[in-house]
Amino acid sequence: MNSVAIVGVGLIGSSFGLALREYGFAGQIVGVSSAAALEAAKKLGAIDGSASLREAAGSADLIYLAQPVDRILITIEKLPGLVRSGALVTDAGSTKAAIVRQAQRCLAGIAFIGGHPIAGKEQRGAEASEAQLFNGKPYVLTPQGPSTALTDSFRWWLEKIGARVVEMQPEEHDATVALTSHLPQVLSTSLALTLARQSNPNAAEIFGTGLLDMTRLALSSPDLWTSILATNKPAVLAAIEAYSASLADLRRSLESDTVVELFEVGASWAKRIREQHRT
Amino acid sequence: MNSVAIVGVGLIGSSFGLALREYGFAGQIVGVSSAAALEAAKKLGAIDGSASLREAAGSADLIYLAQPVDRILITIEKLPGLVRSGALVTDAGSTKAAIVRQAQRCLAGIAFIGGHPIAGKEQRGAEASEAQLFNGKPYVLTPQGPSTALTDSFRWWLEKIGARVVEMQPEEHDATVALTSHLPQVLSTSLALTLARQSNPNAAEIFGTGLLDMTRLALSSPDLWTSILATNKPAVLAAIEAYSASLADLRRSLESDTVVELFEVGASWAKRIREQHRT
Numbered sequence: 001m002n003s004v005a006i007v008g009v010g011l012i013g014s015s016f017g018l019a020l021r022e023y024g025f026a027g028q029i030v031g032v033s034s035a036a037a038l039e040a041a042k043k044l045g046a047i048d049g050s051a052s053l054r055e056a057a058g059s060a061d062l063i064y065l066a067q068p069v070d071r072i073l074i075t076i077e078k079l080p081g082l083v084r085s086g087a088l089v090t091d092a093g094s095t096k097a098a099i100v101r102q103a104q105r106c107l108a109g110i111a112f113i114g115g116h117p118i119a120g121k122e123q124r125g126a127e128a129s130e131a132q133l134f135n136g137k138p139y140v141l142t143p144q145g146p147s148t149a150l151t152d153s154f155r156w157w158l159e160k161i162g163a164r165v166v167e168m169q170p171e172e173h174d175a176t177v178a179l180t181s182h183l184p185q186v187l188s189t190s191l192a193l194t195l196a197r198q199s200n201p202n203a204a205e206i207f208g209t210g211l212l213d214m215t216r217l218a219l220s221s222p223d224l225w226t227s228i229l230a231t232n233k234p235a236v237l238a239a240i241e242a243y244s245a246s247l248a249d250l251r252r253s254l255e256s257d258t259v260v261e262l263f264e265v266g267a268s269w270a271k272r273i274r275e276q277h278r279t
Numbered sequence: 280m281n282s283v284a285i286v287g288v289g290l291i292g293s294s295f296g297l298a299l300r301e302y303g304f305a306g307q308i309v310g311v312s313s314a315a316a317l318e319a320a321k322k323l324g325a326i327d328g329s330a331s332l333r334e335a336a337g338s339a340d341l342i343y344l345a346q347p348v349d350r351i352l353i354t355i356e357k358l359p360g361l362v363r364s365g366a367l368v369t370d371a372g373s374t375k376a377a378i379v380r381q382a383q384r385c386l387a388g389i390a391f392i393g394g395h396p397i398a399g400k401e402q403r404g405a406e407a408s409e410a411q412l413f414n415g416k417p418y419v420l421t422p423q424g425p426s427t428a429l430t431d432s433f434r435w436w437l438e439k440i441g442a443r444v445v446e447m448q449p450e451e452h453d454a455t456v457a458l459t460s461h462l463p464q465v466l467s468t469s470l471a472l473t474l475a476r477q478s479n480p481n482a483a484e485i486f487g488t489g490l491l492d493m494t495r496l497a498l499s500s501p502d503l504w505t506s507i508l509a510t511n512k513p514a515v516l517a518a519i520e521a522y523s524a525s526l527a528d529l530r531r532s533l534e535s536d537t538v539v540e541l542f543e544v545g546a547s548w549a550k551r552i553r554e555q556h557r558t
Contacts, residue, residue: 120487138485166485176479180486183473184493186529187466192545194462194518194525195552200455204552206417206445207459208399212556213492214463218549222542229533239473240530244523246473250465251519254508263501266471270497273474273483277491 001088001153002027005056006064007075009033009041011121012092013066014129017046019161022131030056040126057082062154065091069099070227076102083110088150090115094177094224096142096170098231104144113151114142114170116177117163124221135162142170178235183243185225186236188217280432281306284335285343286354288312288320290400291371292345293408296325298440301410311335319405336361341433344370348378349506355381362389367429369394373456373503375421375449377510383423392430393421393449395456396442403500414441421449457514462522464504465515467496 004020006013009031017029031038031047038050057063057079065072072093083089089112093099096114103112119137121128139158143151158165168176192215195203229236253259283299285292288310296308310317310326317329336342336358344351351372362368368391372378375393382391398416400407418437422430437444447455471494474482508515532538 118485118487120489137487140485166481168481168485172481173485176481176485179474179477179479179482180490184470184489186526187470188489188493188549189542189545190522190526190529191463191466192549193529193541194522195458196544196548197525198458198521200458202445202447202451202455203458204548204555206397206419206447206452206455207552207556208397208416210399210463210467210496211459211552213495214467215545215549215552216492217489218542218545220542220546222539222546225542226536226538229538230536233533236533237530240526242477243469243473244526246476247465247469247519247523250469250472251516254512254515257505257509259505259508260501262472263468263497263499263504265475266468266494266497267499267501269475269483270467270471270494273486273490273494276483277486 001061001150001157003060004029004062004064005032005051005060006030006047006066007032007053007056008065008067008071009037009047009126010066011124011126011128011133012117012119013064014041014044014046014126015119015131015133016064016066016092017041018044018129018131019134020157021045023160025157027061030060032056037126041129044126044129046126046129053078054082057087058084060084061087061150063087063089065089065093067093068224068227069093069095069231072099073102076106079110080106080108086150087111088113088154090154092117094181094228095231096140096173100142100144100170111148111150113154116140116173122216122219132162134158137163139163139165140173141165141167142173143167174232175235178232178239182229182232182236183239185217185220186240187243188215191215192218280340280429280436282339283308283341283343284311284330284339285309285326285345286311286332286335287344287346287350288316288326288405289345290403290405290407290412291396291398292343293320293323293325293405294398294410294412295343295345295371296320297323297408297410298413299436300324302439304436309335309339316405320408323405323408325405325408332357333361336366337363339363340366340429342366342368344368344372347503347506348372348374348510351378352381355385358389359385359387365429366390367392367433369433371396373460373507374510375419375452379421379423379449390427390429392433395419395452401495401498411441413437416442418442418444419452420444420446421452422446453511454514457511457518461508461511461515462518464496464499465519466522467494470494471497
C-alpha cells in the first residue's frame with residue numbers, strides 16, 4: 001500500500017491521513033473533497049495534495065471513502081471505470097449493509113471491504129481531526145471474501161494506527177450499532193424534543209450536568225443522521241421497540257415501588273461497558 | 280446566622296460546610312452523620328466537630344438537612360422538641376412537595392424553608408465535596424411564608440457561596456426537575472437496561488463515547504433514586520408520557536423520512552440550554 005486517496009476529508013478522513021503519517025506511512029496521500037475541506041486538511045498535514053475523484057481513484061492503492069453514508073452510496077456508483085486495477089476500495093460509513101450491497105451491485109471486479117471506525121466526536125470537519133482518533137477504538141471490517149495482500153496491508157495499517165480491528169457481517173454490525181449508537185442518538189434527540197415542547201419556563205433554567213450529558217448527542221448534525229437512520233431502519237425500529245419495553249417496565253416498577261432491581265441491572269451494565277472501555 | 284448544624288455530611292452537606300468556610304463564615308459548623316462520614320468531613324475541614332441530632336439542633340441557628348429524601352422525611356419527624364427557639368430548618372432534598380408537606384405537618388412553630396441545590400455530581404460522599412460545588416449553579420428555595428431575618432441571612436449566604444437562588448412553589452419545582460433531572464435518569468437507566476437484556480455479544484464491545492454519555496446517569500445509586508422517584512411519582516409519570524409521545528413521533532418520522540425537522544428542534548433546544556448554562 002503505497003498511495004492513498006481519501007474521499008471526504010472531514011473528521012474521519014483527515015484523522016485517517018494524520019494517523020497514517022504519524023505512524024510512519026511514507027506514500028502519497030491525496031484528498032478529494034470540497035475546496036474548503038481540502039485546504040484545512042492540507043494545512044494540518046492530513047493530505048499531501050488534492051485531486052479529482054477520477055485522478056485520485058486512478059492512481060491510489062487504497063481509496064478510502066470517508067463521507068456521510070448517503071454520499072458514500074453515490075461515490076460508489078461513480079467508481080467503476082475510475083479505479084485502477086489492483087486497488088482496494090474501503091469506506092468508513094456508519095452503517096454497513098446498504099453500502100456493502102451497493103458495492104456488490106456497482107463494483108464488479110473491484111476489490112471492496114466495508115469498514116466503520118467507532119471513533120466519533122462532537123465536532124466535525126478537518127479542524128477537529130487528530131492522529132490518535134482511532135487509537136484504542138474498535139474498527140469494524142465487514143469482508144465479503146477471503147483476504148488478499150491489499151486487505152491484509154490495509155488491516156495492518158489500521159492496527160498500526162492503534163485501532164482494534166473486529167470482523168463482522170454487515171447486518172451484524174448494523175444490528176449492533178442500532179443498539180449502541182443509533183438508539184442513544186434517537187433517545188437524546190427525543191429528550192431534547194420533549195423538553196423543547198414543554199411550556200414550563202423553568203425547564204431551561206433548573207437543570208444540572210445530567211441533562212447536558214443526556215442531550216449532547218441531540219446536538220448532532222441532522223444531515224449526517226438522516227442517512228444513517230434511513231439505511232438502518234429495521235434495526236433502529238427494533239432497538240426503539242426493545243427500549244420502549246424497558247421504559248414501560250421501569251415505569252411500572254415506579255408504581256409498584258420495585259424500582260431498585262431494574263436500577264441495579266442498568267447500573268451493572270453501565271459499569272461493565274466502562275471497564276470494557278478502559279481495557 | 281452564627282452556627283450551623285449539617286445533618287448528613289455527604290457530597291452536598293460537606294460541600295455546604297466547605298463553601299461556608301471558603302466564603303468567610305466564622306461561626307461553628309457541626310455535623311450529624313455516621314461516624315465514617317463525620318471523620319471524612321472533619322478531615323476536609325467541612326465541619327468543626329460532630330454532635331447528636333439533639334445536641335446539634337438544640338444549639339444551631341441553621342439546621343441544614345442534607346440527607347437522601349427518605350431520610351430527610353424521617354429527620355423532620357424527629358425535630359419537634361429538639362430545635363432551639365428562633366432557629367431555621369432547611370433541607371437540600373431532590374424533591375420538595377413531600378418534604379414541605381412533612382415540615383408543615385411536623386414542625387408547628389419551627390421556621391422551615393425547603394431548598395434544592397442543582398449541583399449534583401457522579402461521586403458521592405464527603406470525599407467528593409468541594410467548596411465551589413454551588414458556585415454558578417441554581418439553588419431553588421420554596422418559601423411558604425414571608426421572609427424573616429434568618430431566611431434572609433440564609434439566602435445571603437447561599438448567594439455568597441455563588442449559588443443563583445430561584446424561588447418556586449414546591450410543586451412547580453417538582454414538575455420541573457421531573458423533566459430536567461428525573462426523566463433523564465429514567466431514560467439512562469432504561470437504556471442500560473435495554474442493552475443489558477440484549478443477547479447481542481457485540482453490544483458491550485462496539486460502542487463509542489455517545490453510549491458512555493447516555494449511560495452515565497445509569498450508574499447513579501438506586502437507594503438515592505428510589506425515594507426521589509417515589510416522592511415525585513405523578514410528575515415523573517407525566518414526564519415519561521410526554522417523552523413517549525416524542526419518541527413515537529421521532530419513530531414515525533423515520534418511517535416517513537421527515538426526521539430532519541425533529542432533529543433540528545432537538546438540536547436547537549440542546550444548544551439553548553448550553554448557552555443558558557454558560558451564563
